[in-house]
């Protein structure tokens with residue numbers, strides 16, 4: 001059905017028309033945006049607990065009143081999975097929180113995750129009527145989404161989606177990140193026999209080994225994974241597809257189609273002198289040691305280097321997570337070294353703001369050119385060079401240009417390199433005939449089908465480094481594509 | 493379930509475990525390794541697959557006790573389960589007929605060397621193996637190595653068995669005597685460094701299997717990175733074998749010491765807690 005018509009009909013329903021009558025639009029737009037309840041910056045930068053505490057029922061209902069239930073809800077077009085935003089917000093306004101969660105879950109199987117980590121200021125909230133027409137702070141869609149999802153998780157009344165009768169057809173995913181979890185939800189709903197293979201010993205991909213607990217507690221992810229288990233999805237850990245068994249082997253075991261969501265896990269380095277000294281990590285190594293291996297906790301076996309002066313190179317989410325983690329682990333001076341300015345930082349706005357509140361130091365318009373070490377090979381200093389911004393480059397951001405002669409030395413105990421990741425080459429290298437781009441990402445068509453008909457792919461392995469919600473959107477679209485492919489094959 | 497099927501002490505500090513892992517047994521090749529983790533709070537460590545029995549669905553691991561995890565692993569008994577075991581990982585050894593192969597193993601490096609020696613022998617090469625150990629008691633797998641070698645030279649630091657001297661002495665003896673087409677070395681980093689210097693003098697292509705520190709073993713973290721021919725490589729996905737003449741062994745030695753103090757403290761604590 002025509003979406004516009006659908007939204008119009010839905011909006012005309014009595015309960016929504018009634019709410020709109022309750023409060024005048026003029027009054028709604030004069031209310032101020034709710035603030036997230038947060039731990040105090042000077043306390044949270046010493047503990048590992050979640051920074052955002054969530055909204056109370058009262059605050060959520062107040063914020064919900066700001067949404068004017070637009071006839072043409074532009075916010076939806078900003079959401080990669082097209083959550084029916086005004087409808088769930090109006091459910092919150094009338095206090096039907098479980099109803100709100102149900103609406104979100106029609107299109108987003110991990111709302112508790114997305115409400116926390118989506119770059120809302122570039123997506124749904126960027127397209128809110130308040131932002132584009134009124135020039136005012138947008139409705140806090142992300143906060144409200146998180147509220148509804150948390151309410152549902154805490155209620156003990158998690159809705160397990162309706163599942164079609166089992167069709168006995170075996171399908172498998174490679175990797176267990178958000179792309180795969182979204183794909184598995186939809187395939188299980190459609191009645192498939194779903195198995196997810198994961199190379200590591202934990203399920204969740206970057207949600208577990210990358211994003212720290214202070215932003216996304218593991219327990220929030222685990223609830224969703226348990227939910228998938230209840231739906232019959234099988235998870236196999238310590239299984240490296242292409243190694244433990246090949247896709248061919250799995251075909252022989254009766255799997256009819258595959259969804260490759262192996263992520264963009266390979267860390268990039270800058271290839272500058274001294275980068276292999278001890279005390280210099282990729283952000284993946286640093287965060288994995290801490291998040292996945294418990295390195296900073298007493299009685300876990302994995303070690304990690306820490307120190308007084310910690311520098312993180314980069315300006316994305318990974319850099320913010322690493323620097324804020326360093327601060328929490330006792331760094332006196334935790335620094336971001338970024339070659340552009342704050343305006344160009346790719347990290348979520350909220351993370352940059354939180355980092356500033358937590359007394360993270362920002363050395364913007366600078367870049368390391370060399371590291372120095374002591375006689376044992378442990379890093380002691382970085383040499384930084386100042387930069388200025390020139391003409392915009394391919395990415396549309398202004399290109400940093402080094403200023404000759406501006407070099408200076410800064411003492412460091414630990415350096416964390418967070419300058420980007422490359423696609424994981426394991427699957428492309430182990431499957432003959434699988435077409436990739438020159439960057440190593442897997443090529444797919446509109447149905448997320450690869451050059452091999454029974455292999456679909458999505459998430460970071462297709463996009464390069466992207467976002468949780470884009471990965472999930474891919475997972476859902478790939479599920480639709482795969483279902484169509486399998487059903488057509490059966491008909492033939 | 494990755495249960496331990498049998499356990500044998502080669503020496504006080506070297507233990508062989510046969511572990512149930514049917515899928516890995518089937519897909520592994522010489523040169524491959526696995527990642528192992530014991531218990532929820534354990535650390536992930538890499539171990540070479542020293543052999544496999546596809547029919548029985550088992551793989552062999554030969555472990556030298558150096559710290560907490562190797563101690564925990566070798567303290568397990570027949571029937572116990574290894575919580576996490578993933579593999580096979582790394583690039584397999586490129587085995588072909590080249591002529592004469594000189595294999596040099598030091599300490600527990602003899603274990604990963606065994607499947608490689610076997611592979612080259614079965615591919616029709618003349619295989620001469622030099623095994624080195626500090627003393628007679630630390631020498632492992634001699635009989636198995638003999639089975640697949642045309643000749644075995646044994647070197648011990650103290651002369652308690654074979655010839656007194658270092659692995660490089662045994663290697664030079666062979667190189668001076670006959671034409672060697674390929675050399676392979678596996679052992680402590682220092683040993684491999686000197687083995688590589690030895691063959692370099694004679695311009696013999698040499699492979700070294702590197703045992704760097706690893707975390708994930710799948711290319712995701714970069715903990716295992718080293719410099720080969722001036723470029724940074726990840727041992728877990730690009731290796732573990734590299735052209736020994738291109739490897740920066742000094743850098744590797746330096747990186748291996750990254751957690752030496754923490755590890756020593758942890759080991760003392762672990763032993764005290766038993």
Ligand SMILES: Cc1cc2nc3c(=O)[nH]c(=O)nc-3n(C[C@H](O)[C@H](O)[C@H](O)COP(=O)(O)OP(=O)(O)OC[C@H]3O[C@@H](n4cnc5c(N)ncnc54)[C@H](O)[C@@H]3O)c2cc1C
Nearest residue numbers: 175177178179199205206210241262263459460466467468
């Ligand atoms: C520190 C950090 C912070 C981030 N913060 C945000 C944020 O705030 N908001 C946001 O939207 N995005 C964020 N991102 C990006 C986001 O996490 C990713 O875009 C997203 O996780 C990609 O999902 P995916 O399912 O494609 O892959 P991943 O989450 O990368 O999962 C891939 C999984 O596949 C496994 N795997 C790989 N190869 C194999 C194989 N051969 N066999 C079996 N398993 C295999 C891997 O071990 C991994 O678990 C962040 C990323 C990082 C690293």
Ligand SMILES: Cc1cc2nc3c(=O)[nH]c(=O)nc-3n(C[C@H](O)[C@H](O)[C@H](O)COP(=O)(O)OP(=O)(O)OC[C@H]3O[C@@H](n4cnc5c(N)ncnc54)[C@H](O)[C@@H]3O)c2cc1C
Nearest residue numbers: 537538539540554555556558559560561562703704732755
């Ligand atoms: C590809 C690969 C294959 C390997 N195969 C085997 C094998 O078949 N059998 C075997 O016994 N070991 C093997 N190793 C080495 C093994 O992984 C380490 O001995 C192990 O990680 C030590 O863990 P631990 O907790 O017991 O000791 P730790 O507490 O981690 O270390 C104790 C001491 O050993 C040193 N050390 C740590 N890691 C290494 C290392 N990788 N090499 C040398 N010294 C190290 C430390 O500096 C420290 O002084 C392999 C390593 C790699 C990378």
Ligand code: SF4
Nearest residue numbers: 079114118123124142
């Ligand atoms: S999923 Fe992300 S983009 Fe979509 S509504 Fe929720 S927070 Fe916004």
Ligand code: SF4
Nearest residue numbers: 067068070075128129
């Ligand atoms: S655009 Fe903003 S105000 Fe309009 S429906 Fe969406 S959230 Fe509500």
Ligand code: FES
Nearest residue numbers: 709711713714728
């Ligand atoms: S061990 Fe992590 S990349 Fe090699």
